[in-house]
Amino acid sequence: MKSKEDLWFKDILEKSAQELNNPDFEDRVMKRIEVERFAGIRISRNKQISWILFALGTLFGLSLPYLIPWNDTLFMSLDISQIKMAVNVIMTVGILIVFGVILSGSMRKNKIHL
Amino acid sequence: MDEIYLNKILGGQTGEFRYFIETYKNFAFNLALSVVKNELDAEDVVQEAFIRAYNSLSSFNKKSKFSSWLYRIVVNCAYQQLDKSKRLKSESSHEDEIPIVTVNPLIEYYEEEEKKYCIEQALNLLSADESLVLNLYYLLDYKIREITEITGWSVSKTKVTLHRGRKTMKEAMLEVFSKHKITL
Numbered sequence: 421m422k423s424k425e426d427l428w429f430k431d432i433l434e435k436s437a438q439e440l441n442n443p444d445f446e447d448r449v450m451k452r453i454e455v456e457r458f459a460g461i462r463i464s465r466n467k468q469i470s471w472i473l474f475a476l477g478t479l480f481g482l483s484l485p486y487l488i489p490w491n492d493t494l495f496m497s498l499d500i501s502q503i504k505m506a507v508n509v510i511m512t513v514g515i516l517i518v519f520g521v522i523l524s525g526s527m528r529k530n531k532i533h534l
Numbered sequence: 535m536d537e538i539y540l541n542k543i544l545g546g547q548t549g550e551f552r553y554f555i556e557t558y559k560n561f562a563f564n565l566a567l568s569v570v571k572n573e574l575d576a577e578d579v580v581q582e583a584f585i586r587a588y589n590s591l592s593s594f595n596k597k598s599k600f601s602s603w604l605y606r607i608v609v610n611c612a613y614q615q616l617d618k619s620k621r622l623k624s625e626s627s628h629e630d631e632i633p634i635v636t637v638n639p640l641i642e643y644y645e646e647e648e649k650k651y652c653i654e655q656a657l658n659l660l661s662a663d664e665s666l667v668l669n670l671y672y673l674l675d676y677k678i679r680e681i682t683e684i685t686g687w688s689v690s691k692t693k694v695t696l697h698r699g700r701k702t703m704k705e706a707m708l709e710v711f712s713k714h715k716i717t718l
Binding site for chain 1: 556
């Protein structure tokens, strides 16, 4: 049972109630939902592609030292084992950096801010 | 009805979300407006809230009412917008800001419109919390327990804010209406 005061407040607030008078409002919201949905799908696909490319690149990078026919000679006054070591270090650092970037990207939500 | 549309959307019929927008946009708008006190900001809040609601629709617990869940999102978005506006205001610090008049001055002559305008002015004198709780309690007919679910406040805070809101509202109405020499 509502008191007289409650009814007065209800009446006052009903009088002050406003309508959202934007005829495009529904269309605008629906359009944003659609855009975000498709962007989400695209971002998710891009993430998958980046993991596949990363795996292929890593595989290629790791197998590179075995694919090149190294001769036991000096190259630019450097010993071949030293060059191999340098290539391996650069490759490992590169893989770790790219792995970190892709991982942080994958953990983000598939969302765009419009 | 809500559940039927909810199942349709979760089943992949994205377009059916329009039903929720059409049904709840005005209530959501009034709630947002009670917090941010500005029509443009309130519209942005409602838009953001509907998008957030759509994105987290799959996590909606069907035990509670869809409207309560949606209004909770609206309230969160509104307070975020309010914080953003306060930050912007303190950065620009315009002391003599022109108040936003939400009623067309041409129709102010009509008694009802003038009353409405005065009520809006009085509501603008209330804090965001007071205005929100009054709207939830009187306009949307929510019980105290439901208001605590929507706002995330405790029962005691809700009751105190409602009590303070009523008091401030009466004082604000007296002030505004005596200034405009109008009787309710």
